[in-house]
Amino acid sequence: MSRVLFTSMLVDLIDDMIRQGDHPIIDYVKRSTEEQKRLFEAKLSKCDGVFKVSKHQVGKAVDIYLVKDGALMDWGIVPEKARQYHELWESLGGAPMISWDQGHFELK
Numbered sequence: 001m002s003r004v005l006f007t008s009m010l011v012d013l014i015d016d017m018i019r020q021g022d023h024p025i026i027d028y029v030k031r032s033t034e035e036q037k038r039l040f041e042a043k044l045s046k047c048d049g050v051f052k053v054s055k056h057q058v059g060k061a062v063d064i065y066l067v068k069d070g071a072l073m074d075w076g077i078v079p080e081k082a083r084q085y086h087e088l089w090e091s092l093g094g095a096p097m098i099s100w101d102q103g104h105f106e107l108k
Contacts, residue, residue: 006059006107009094010026013085014026016085017085023067024067025065026062026064030056030059031057032057036054036057062104065103066081075103076102082097082103094107094108095107
């Protein structure tokens with residue numbers, strides 16, 4: 001799948017979040033190899049950036065956070081929203097939710 005299709009899917013997802021009354025922000029759409037290595041070494045990713053390349057490195061993944069009262073919400077506090085948005089994401093052609101990284105959305 002292309003980055004153009006990924007962007008189209010992302011717009012649909014973000015639009016739905018906004019229509020549901022949520023306030024999403026996007027983060028980490030594209031990462032350099034160096035940034036991916038840093039996250040791997042900090043144990044914040046399971047992809048080392050070289051032997052196991054992250055979908056973020058190729059622009060086919062995004063991290064989304066919801067904001068409430070000016071603060072980022074932890075997806076663990078709103079598991080029903082995580083399930084709802086990941087079900088939509090999958091229906092658009094995205095990969096299933098990663099249990100330990102619920103704010104991560106990527107292509108299959």
